[in-house]
Amino acid sequence: MKYRSSDNVFINCPFDEAYTDMFHACVFTVLDAGFIPRCSLEVDDATQSRLSAILSLIDHCPYGVHDLSRVQLDPSSGLPRFNMPFELGLFHGAKYFGSSNQKRKQCLVLETEKHRYQKFISDIAGVDIMAHDNSPEKLILALRNWLVTASRRTTIPPGEKIETRFNDFQTRIRKICQKEGIDYNAMPFIELVENMTDWLKINQIARTRLFNP
Secondary structure, eight states: OOOOGGGEEEEEOOOSGGGHHHHHHHHHHHHHTTOEEEOGGGOOOTTSOHHHHHHHHHHTOSEEEEEOOOOSOOTTTSOOOOHHHHHHHHHHHHHHHSOTTGGGOEEEEEESSSSGGGGTOGGGTTSOEEEOTTOHHHHHHHHHHHHHHHHOOSOSOOHHHHHHHHHHHHHHHHHHHHHHTOOGGGOOHHHHHHHHHHHHHHTOOOOOOSOOO
16 A cells, blocks of 8 residues: 555544543544545654654644544543643644744534534534544544545545444454554554554455546
């Protein structure tokens, strides 16, 4: 599978125990659609600040997926986490203030419920929010359909096929990890992407349109 820099998709989604399947579904969908998932989790450089790394990623990503669903209070601190809305703001700032290339950025905003965001980030009222109801299946379909619309590509598999393939991958890798004594949910982002990419190479599907005149 050959990639270009224009294939980069910035994934700004939670990565916690309760959201693991959702995050994995997001990364898998981006890969199966023929794009490159990029995420702050891929950066582990003590000489570079996390914010600088995030800004660099946003700079190189024409597409962005931003999930604002994790707004509950942290059980240990009693405070909410604002990383997701903050990174969404950085992405919009790059689009608004950036060069002509940056102004072509496009993003998808996800939430658990359609209008819940208005209670905690009303400044983005008017943005078309997609609700996933904490369902990997709904996230896959919403993300896949958005990628089709944003990129105008006709080679992206149907959402139902991506969902089936994601479930097959999950079943297979969990069995392997259990056998090898590996914690799949704690797998580093880079390793996760490598394993998904390897599986997709082995299980390639024909990317054809429903009707080919």
